[in-house]
Amino acid sequence: MRKKVTLKQLAKELNLSISTVSKSLKNDSEISQKTINRVHELANFYNYKPNALAVSLKSNKTNTIGVLLPEILNHFYAKVLFGIEQEASQNGYKIVTCITNESYKKEVEYVEMLNYSSVDGFILALSKETQMLNKLDHLKDLKRDNVPLIMFDRVSTEVDCDKVIVDDKDASKTAVQHLIKTGCRKIAIISTIFDLSVGRLRLEGAHEEVARNEGVSLIELPIKDIELEEKDIESFLKNNEIDAVLGLDETAAAVAINMANKLGYKIPKDISVIGFTDGILSKHSYPKLTTVSQHAEDLGSRAARILLDRLSNTEETSYKTSTEIVKTSLILRDSTN
Amino acid sequence: MRKKVTLKQLAKELNLSISTVSKSLKNDSEISQKTINRVHELANFYNYKPNALAVSLKSNKTNTIGVLLPEILNHFYAKVLFGIEQEASQNGYKIVTCITNESYKKEVEYVEMLNYSSVDGFILALSKETQMLNKLDHLKDLKRDNVPLIMFDRVSTEVDCDKVIVDDKDASKTAVQHLIKTGCRKIAIISTIFDLSVGRLRLEGAHEEVARNEGVSLIELPIKDIELEEKDIESFLKNNEIDAVLGLDETAAAVAINMANKLGYKIPKDISVIGFTDGILSKHSYPKLTTVSQHAEDLGSRAARILLDRLSNTEETSYKTSTEIVKTSLILRDSTN
DNA sequence: ATGAAAGCGCTAACAA
DNA sequence: TTGTTAGCGCTTTCAT
Numbered sequence: 001m002r003k004k005v006t007l008k009q010l011a012k013e014l015n016l017s018i019s020t021v022s023k024s025l026k027n028d029s030e031i032s033q034k035t036i037n038r039v040h041e042l043a044n045f046y047n048y049k050p051n052a053l054a055v056s057l058k059s060n061k062t063n064t065i066g067v068l069l070p071e072i073l074n075h076f077y078a079k080v081l082f083g084i085e086q087e088a089s090q091n092g093y094k095i096v097t098c099i100t101n102e103s104y105k106k107e108v109e110y111v112e113m114l115n116y117s118s119v120d121g122f123i124l125a126l127s128k129e130t131q132m133l134n135k136l137d138h139l140k141d142l143k144r145d146n147v148p149l150i151m152f153d154r155v156s157t158e159v160d161c162d163k164v165i166v167d168d169k170d171a172s173k174t175a176v177q178h179l180i181k182t183g184c185r186k187i188a189i190i191s192t193i194f195d196l197s198v199g200r201l202r203l204e205g206a207h208e209e210v211a212r213n214e215g216v217s218l219i220e221l222p223i224k225d226i227e228l229e230e231k232d233i234e235s236f237l238k239n240n241e242i243d244a245v246l247g248l249d250e251t252a253a254a255v256a257i258n259m260a261n262k263l264g265y266k267i268p269k270d271i272s273v274i275g276f277t278d279g280i281l282s283k284h285s286y287p288k289l290t291t292v293s294q295h296a297e298d299l300g301s302r303a304a305r306i307l308l309d310r311l312s313n314t315e316e317t318s319y320k321t322s323t324e325i326v327k328t329s330l331i332l333r334d335s336t337n
Numbered sequence: 338m339r340k341k342v343t344l345k346q347l348a349k350e351l352n353l354s355i356s357t358v359s360k361s362l363k364n365d366s367e368i369s370q371k372t373i374n375r376v377h378e379l380a381n382f383y384n385y386k387p388n389a390l391a392v393s394l395k396s397n398k399t400n401t402i403g404v405l406l407p408e409i410l411n412h413f414y415a416k417v418l419f420g421i422e423q424e425a426s427q428n429g430y431k432i433v434t435c436i437t438n439e440s441y442k443k444e445v446e447y448v449e450m451l452n453y454s455s456v457d458g459f460i461l462a463l464s465k466e467t468q469m470l471n472k473l474d475h476l477k478d479l480k481r482d483n484v485p486l487i488m489f490d491r492v493s494t495e496v497d498c499d500k501v502i503v504d505d506k507d508a509s510k511t512a513v514q515h516l517i518k519t520g521c522r523k524i525a526i527i528s529t530i531f532d533l534s535v536g537r538l539r540l541e542g543a544h545e546e547v548a549r550n551e552g553v554s555l556i557e558l559p560i561k562d563i564e565l566e567e568k569d570i571e572s573f574l575k576n577n578e579i580d581a582v583l584g585l586d587e588t589a590a591a592v593a594i595n596m597a598n599k600l601g602y603k604i605p606k607d608i609s610v611i612g613f614t615d616g617i618l619s620k621h622s623y624p625k626l627t628t629v630s631q632h633a634e635d636l637g638s639r640a641a642r643i644l645l646d647r648l649s650n651t652e653e654t655s656y657k658t659s660t661e662i663v664k665t666s667l668i669l670r671d672s673t674n
Numbered sequence: 675a676t677g678a679a680a681g682c683g684c685t686a687a688c689a690a
Numbered sequence: 691t692t693g694t695t696a697g698c699g700c701t702t703t704c705a706t
Binding site for chain 1: 341384386388389390393399409410412416418426431432433434435436443449451452453454455478564588591592594595599617620622623
Binding site: 006007008018019022023050051053054055057058059 | 682685
């Protein structure tokens with residue numbers, strides 16, 4: 001194992017002390033130009049790079065942020081990750097990504113593992129299981145240890161930290177409003193996430209909007225595993241005289257649109273469809289899906305920016321936490337009138 | 338900033354030496370059971386965890402692997418990442434994920450940044466730009482530094498390292514063969530990746546298979562940006578008497594299927610469609626897409642396994658590198674006869 | 675059974 | 691201008 005070159009070796013070879021070499025590398029003004037040049041030359045020759053571990057240990061900073069995602073095969077989280085990555089890497093930070101796979105246990109493990117000086121701060125969306133168990137001590141511990149945490153999307157009011165959330169309730173109001181405005185009267189809501197905070201908010205918004213409008217009704221179809229229950233959606237569509245579907249997640253809308261196609265309905269003439277998450281499925285469905293964009297990338301980079309901010313203000317040991325709300329927008333495509 | 342508790346503090350509070358505490362925590366047999374108990378008790382009380390940085394610096398092991406992906410908004414890479422993550426986390430490794438965004442510069446930066454003791458090894462797929470420039474010194478340097486590297490999917494023969502690749506040529510042969518077998522005679526190939534190694538291989542395979550069959554012809558449509566050129570695909574389909582489309586990437590196939598729908602073609606009666614990458618788009622297109630599965634998750638976990646293997650055999654300073662080939666399979670769905 | 679000390683690679687206050 | 695030293699938190703060898 002050819003070892004990477006260290007200050008020590010450079011110092012030895014140059015007949016200088018380690019500290020002189022260290023300072024030279026930083027072009028410290030107390031070192032003579034001549035020495036600085038010699039040092040740089042040899043350092044270049046060996047392609048010297050400081051050992052990141054040692055620097056971190058010394059400085060108590062890792063320039064790394066931990067990102068915990070419930071899923072990665074979900075376009076929304078992938079986009080958020082992309083946004084975080086962009087912002088972080090522009091500022092010299094690297095990210096370590098952990099996928100909790102909706103498991104509470106994994107979430108706890110990851111937080112603990114990274115909290116011991118592997119990362120300077122966290123960005124996290126709660127796993128489904130964590131949200132259902134409502135066990136949040138692992139996150140409260142971060143606060144106690146004074147490690148900055150930014151929660152996004154799936155957050156909890158019980159954890160006092162900065163948050164970036166999507167205005168989900170408002171989003172589904174707008175979506176429903178658009179359906180009503182374009183003539184729909186019987187709206188179906190299909191969702192796999194009725195039991196998540198975001199799912200509940202979206203549902204609430206829809207109900208509120210429907211309540212404000214005479215003669216419009218809502219009917220719900222909860223789904224456990226969308227792959228297995230396509231048939232249910234199909235028969236649901238067939239047996240209810242629906243003229244609109246609001247899919248609370250992207251897949252639900254995509255499946256609905258395909259089932260409607262299959263049943264021979266014309267979209268949007270017979271049935272309008274709106275989905276959430278302006279992901280890849282929405283752009284490539286047929287017809288293209290009108291959808292609520294949550295501006296996931298933007299959300300990611302905002303979360304990263306807040307974190308970087310916290311990290312650069314190390315003095316303030318206690319601060320007021322903030323909650324940023326990302327406004328959604330309804331992207332009109334071909335699945336609505 | 339409430340500092341995390343260290344061995345030193347435990348030692349002080351227990352009136353023991355640091356080394357005794359350290360050993361106790363590992364239940365070293367030279368320490369008396371009584372002391373061990375005392376130490377554990379206090380450690381638990383403070384929720385002591387060793388500082389990962391210090392351990393790594395000492396042991397020269399970080400238990401972290403660096404994963405470099407050209408893209409994350411691409412289902413194939415997201416699945417590979419998922420596979421890597423599973424395998425890694427099961428073995429106590431964490432991963433730091435970097436997204437090169439198809440840029441050579443970013444790829445080099447990330448490799449250099451991580452190579453200075455932040456990670457024990459790398460798993461990487463070349464960025465588009467790197468592959469086109471064919472500048473690979475940053476990767477050859479890893480070999481020189483004896484840092485294990487596993488390349489996957491987009492690999493280069495010029496870098497001597499373990500590789501996991503997909504049998505792309507064979508895959509497109511099988512796909513074309515299936516089209517021919519089901520009666521197609523004029524096959525269009527649509528692709529955004531003609532200039533990547535994998536794209537070329539897929540193309541070659543298709544040509545070879547067509548050549549073996551009397552009366553079957555191939556016509557190619559290269560695409561730069563699929564979002565912008567849907568119209569091109571549409572008119573291409575309209576103006577050529579095609580009875581099959583092979584999309585060399587998932588999006589190409591998805592767009593083709595939608596354009597065919599739009600033009601009123603019946604799928605698969607009028608036109609058959611096959612895509613690559615069994616991703617989310619394939620499952621949720623209408624009709625569902627027959628597709629080449631590259632077993633991305635499996636590929637990811639295989640790559641991780643190879644890397645972990647290399648990492649556990651630290652003695653062998655030089656070894657024969659291997660190339661694993663992941664067999665693809667054609668998943669028959671509703672877009673072919 | 676316990677502790678002292680060196681060392682991983684680096685930085686920085688202080689000394690020369 | 692250069693060097694010595696201590697220390698970040700931990701492991702481990704070698705005393706005691």
